[in-house]
Amino acid sequence: MTFFLAIKKLMNKIVVICSLIAIVGILLLFYLAKVTQPNFISLNEIDSTYIGKTVSTSGRIVAITYSKGNIFLTIYDKNSSISVPIFSNVAKYLDVSLRKGQKIVVSGVVDEYKGRLQIVPRKASDIKVVE
Amino acid sequence: MIEYLIAILAGSFFGIFVGLLPGMNINNLLPLFLTFTFFKPEILAAFIASVSVSQLLAGFFPSIFLGAPSSETSISVLPGHKLLLEGKGYEALKLCLMGALFSIVFSLILVVTLSSFFKDFYYTTRPYVFYLIFLVSTFMILSEKEAKKILYSLLIFFSAGLIGLITLNSPLSSSNLLFPMLSGFFGLSTLIISLKEKSYLPKQKIEEKVNISKANFIKSSALGSIFGLIVGFLPAVGVSQAAIIAQTLAGLNDARNFLVTIGAINMANEIFSINSLYLVNNPRSGTSVALQRVLQNLDFFSFVSILASILISSSISIAFIIYFAKKFYTILLKVNYSMLNITVIVFLSSLVTIFSGLIGLMIFFICGSIGILAAELKVKRSHCMGCLLIPSMIFFYGATNLVLTFLFG
Numbered sequence: 001m002t003f004f005l006a007i008k009k010l011m012n013k014i015v016v017i018c019s020l021i022a023i024v025g026i027l028l029l030f031y032l033a034k035v036t037q038p039n040f041i042s043l044n045e046i047d048s049t050y051i052g053k054t055v056s057t058s059g060r061i062v063a064i065t066y067s068k069g070n071i072f073l074t075i076y077d078k079n080s081s082i083s084v085p086i087f088s089n090v091a092k093y094l095d096v097s098l099r100k101g102q103k104i105v106v107s108g109v110v111d112e113y114k115g116r117l118q119i120v121p122r123k124a125s126d127i128k129v130v131e
Numbered sequence: 132m133i134e135y136l137i138a139i140l141a142g143s144f145f146g147i148f149v150g151l152l153p154g155m156n157i158n159n160l161l162p163l164f165l166t167f168t169f170f171k172p173e174i175l176a177a178f179i180a181s182v183s184v185s186q187l188l189a190g191f192f193p194s195i196f197l198g199a200p201s202s203e204t205s206i207s208v209l210p211g212h213k214l215l216l217e218g219k220g221y222e223a224l225k226l227c228l229m230g231a232l233f234s235i236v237f238s239l240i241l242v243v244t245l246s247s248f249f250k251d252f253y254y255t256t257r258p259y260v261f262y263l264i265f266l267v268s269t270f271m272i273l274s275e276k277e278a279k280k281i282l283y284s285l286l287i288f289f290s291a292g293l294i295g296l297i298t299l300n301s302p303l304s305s306s307n308l309l310f311p312m313l314s315g316f317f318g319l320s321t322l323i324i325s326l327k328e329k330s331y332l333p334k335q336k337i338e339e340k341v342n343i344s345k346a347n348f349i350k351s352s353a354l355g356s357i358f359g360l361i362v363g364f365l366p367a368v369g370v371s372q373a374a375i376i377a378q379t380l381a382g383l384n385d386a387r388n389f390l391v392t393i394g395a396i397n398m399a400n401e402i403f404s405i406n407s408l409y410l411v412n413n414p415r416s417g418t419s420v421a422l423q424r425v426l427q428n429l430d431f432f433s434f435v436s437i438l439a440s441i442l443i444s445s446s447i448s449i450a451f452i453i454y455f456a457k458k459f460y461t462i463l464l465k466v467n468y469s470m471l472n473i474t475v476i477v478f479l480s481s482l483v484t485i486f487s488g489l490i491g492l493m494i495f496f497i498c499g500s501i502g503i504l505a506a507e508l509k510v511k512r513s514h515c516m517g518c519l520l521i522p523s524m525i526f527f528y529g530a531t532n533l534v535l536t537f538l539f540g
Contacts, residue, residue, distance in 0.1 A: 021496060030297060109304065
């Protein structure tokens with residue numbers, strides 16, 4: 001009974017409580033999103049269980065093609081390779097020129113296209129040339 | 132042949148069981164199915180397609196009767212719960228299921244007649260999608276009419292949009308966070324409002340006749356099929372966004388029409404995802420990814436047999452779900468409705484924590500708060516769909532890079 005009374009009291013202030021939860025919650029989420037770095041996963045460890053997750057990985061560019069403003073990379077490391085499609089809305093903001101042989105660190109969402117895994121970067125700063 | 136039928140039957144009943152559990156999603160089970168390598172690929176494909184379609188259909192039951200949706204059925208909670216509290220939960224369920232069933236026919240007609248157009252669908256429509264979503268969002272907000280309510284709607288829409296961006300596009304993002312977000316906005320808020328308003332489950336009317344004219348039913352179901360097509364081919368547009376776009380564009384303010392459309396969109400999306408896999412070898416849903424893995428190459432025979440599995444499984448599932456609803460609601464009537472709501476909240480919270488972790492639980496409660504705020508401020512809770520509409524708008528405008536760099540560096 002006391003439990004239901006406590007719930008009733010809370011319900012009377014529901015707009016205030018919900019506004020507070022929403023404001024504090026959004027700020028907290030925003031802070032977490034700012035400070036969280038995607039998990040670094042070695043290229044050979046990325047499999048279909050990572051689909052939908054944001055990860056960071058590194059590899060050497062072994063193939064690069066351009067089409068309609070999009071850049072399609074294949075990166076290779078430890079006997080594994082993965083596609084990295086950089087779509088035109090991200091590619092046009094890249095401040096580095098990408099070439100075969102460069103080692104890059106890329107962050108993005110793991111996805112599958114035509115049966116092949118890929119990492120899709122969402123913004124230009126998700127691609128960093130390290131070597 | 133008999134193996135196919137057994138696989139379809141087994142898949143249908145397993146899918147119904149999964150769908151009836153509040154908040155469950157087939158995507159959590161697909162990795163398990165892929166280990167069933169002892170079955171012939173075609174048989175396993177028929178099983179997976181049957182589980183997928185029957186869990187989708189059964190998912191409307193917890194969404195309407197318990198206010199506990201999955202990601203796909205989340206938007207059906209609002210009109211479904213409204214009818215439930217009027218004693219018409221059974222009718223609401225039937226409308227969703229009938230919309231889905233008729234959508235199979237409409238979708239197959241669309242597949243046969245427009246197949247050659249599908250390959251270019253994405254490139255043809257893509258330049259206009261931003262404008263479509265922008266207009267729909269604007270219309271949705273302005274439909275509140277009073278200045279104060281428009282302001283509240285904007286607040287709800289943009290708060291939801293910010294959460295959507297964080298959930299879907301930040302380093303925190305993961306496909307597992309979609310469930311807590313949508314369940315929070317539409318499920319948790321419905322359950323807490325029911326608790327607050329001390330809603331009780333009125334005696335439900337079990338009538339076979341549904342209160343919708345034939346013309347409206349056909350219009351809503353056809354519209355749902357067409358919008359299911361959009362979901363099946365355009366990235367960043369899901370079933371919930373499509374339902375809101377269809378509702379706003381066609382003025383489906385009546386709960387019944389909207390429920391038919393939601394049922395149809397979900398089913399059409401299943402069919403078009405498989406069609407997309409067949410035509411362009413591009414899986415657009417968890418189920419089609421699994422089918423692609425099982426079959427490697429989806430030829431015409433496999434495509435037709437999967438469609439047949441969907442048709443048979445839907446018929447079995449709909450008959451069983453309707454039978455189950457008739458029996459189960461009498462049990463629901465005997466249960467203390469407030470206690471039932473609390474139990475479902477605890478169950479959903481546990482499920483969210485298991486599948487999405489503490490971040491998921493946090494998102495679940497934040498989104499729940501925003502959903503409650505919308506209801507308390509007397510504006511439509513569908514403004515919470517800003518969580519998906521804003522990220523889609525940004526994507527189709529080509530501003531994802533700019534917005535994400537600005538927000539998260």
